[in-house]
Ligand SMILES: NC(=O)C1=CN([C@@H]2O[C@H](COP(=O)(O)OP(=O)(O)OC[C@H]3O[C@@H](n4cnc5c(N)ncnc54)[C@H](OP(=O)(O)O)[C@@H]3O)[C@@H](O)[C@H]2O)C=CC1
């Protein structure tokens with residue numbers, strides 16, 4: 226059960242979850258807590274500490290100190306500790322998954338999958354880090370015009386310092402470890418600010434790192450509302466890098482942060498382009514999986530279907546048949562569609578739906594909502610003057626726009642201010658490649674729905690969808706800088722054959 230057994234020490238006597246600083250679980254001097262509302266019951270399920278700015282200062286100070294000795298810890302030892310944390314995390318998947326069910330209404334099986342996937346991510350990262358950080362470069366000077374071979378240049382990758390990790394509510398464990406593990410293997414320390422919805426799952430995950438025996442201060446976890454402590458954290462002079470995943474907040478952070486590396490994975494409006502020659506059963510299955518898994522609350526969810534008019538009726542019919550089979554209800558019952566994360570989120574989704582209704586979209590199902598629970602809805606005949614054609618609902622409602630040419634589909638996709646992923650369904654690989662090249666998105670999937678995983682694939686957004694690239698290898702590289710040492714020889718020296 227959450228907060229019990231090996232996790233008992235992360236909770237105080239009043240049942241409020243502690244924050245993690247300098248290797249210890251602590252109550253905030255603020256005496257205040259932040260409630261975590263269960264999206265299903267809409268009542269407070271957990272509470273976390275509302276940390277103060279002074280507590281943030283202390284955490285950053287100890288993170289700076291711990292990083293100095295961690296950078297001198299052999300790579301293989303860093304990897305060993307990460308492997309240990311991964312094993313502990315997987316061993317305790319049940320209570321952590323339970324938190325995901327209660328805090329973010331993630332369906333029970335998906336919640337377990339998120340924890341297991343996170344353990345695998347940590348282990349892969351440890352292995353990848355040992356390989357790529359164990360290699361540097363050796364250059365000689367005479368390849369550049371005008372030089373003799375009098376200089377040997379050695380390059381290696383060194384840590385940045387303190388990495389601030391801010392994940393979103395929808396993958397509070399996986400998108401936290403996707404920042405923590407690369408930062409640590411590369412010799413950085415970590416300050417984690419988990420999303421409020423999902424904070425308790427994240428605290429349990431952090432405790433697995435604690436149990437693995439990482440040095441004091443190297444990893445800390447500060448809780449509180451992003452709107453209250455977020456700016457203080459992201460503008461903190463002790464922070465050397467920010468890895469953020471979330472919505473528009475990321476755009477604001479990138480404008481306020483200092484001259485430090487930023488990794489930003491933001492929103493998306495992933496388009497699914499379906500051509501006349503597509504396998505419509507495959508396309509329909511992916512539209513449903515891509516559009517409705519975790520009730521559409523994935524940055525990589527299919528968020529607009531752009532289907533050729535000539536096959537649109539057939540496609541819509543196939544999608545509707547599958548939508549009808551989706552189960553709707555509580556995450557504990559492992560339903561496909563569960564309540565969306567907050568009431569304000571449900572209200573926002575409803576606003577998009579009502580706008581589309583007023584402007585004449587065809588509702589393939591009746592619109593139905595109870596509390597935060599919204600039944601899956603396909604909206605056909607959506608036109609570009611409707612908000613849902615452009616905005617990201619982050620919920621189980623999916624617009625279909627009928628197109629008369631491939632160019633029209635590409636144009637709609639590229640007119641978006643987002644550019645995360647997209648997908649195209651066709652049996653013609655040549656057309657697929659041309660369309661993929663023309664789509665202004667970080668990734669295009671051919672004949673499958675958009676997805677971030679597997680977690681070692683590069684993952685990036687163009688335009689307002691982000692800065693930099695994620696994926697295990699790219700994150701490790703992003704969380705390092707290059708250090709060069711040049712050996713100057715008194716006379717040219719050439720290696721003889
Ligand atoms: N491209 C990608 O990889 C992904 C993108 N997303 C996007 O994220 C959004 C949904 O996630 P959501 O969690 O609601 O996103 P938010 O941007 O609202 O929040 C993300 C994180 O930022 C924190 N935060 C809030 N305000 C600040 C601030 N001023 N300074 C620093 N941190 C702050 C939040 O904390 P708190 O919860 O306490 O407010 C949370 O931890 C969608 O737009 C979605 O597309 C989601 C997942 C993946």
Ligand SMILES: O=C(O)[C@H](O)COP(=O)(O)O
Nearest residue numbers: 396523524525676677678
């Ligand atoms: O937050 C998200 O939506 C994730 O980055 C998506 O991950 P997935 O595509 O692997 O579900």
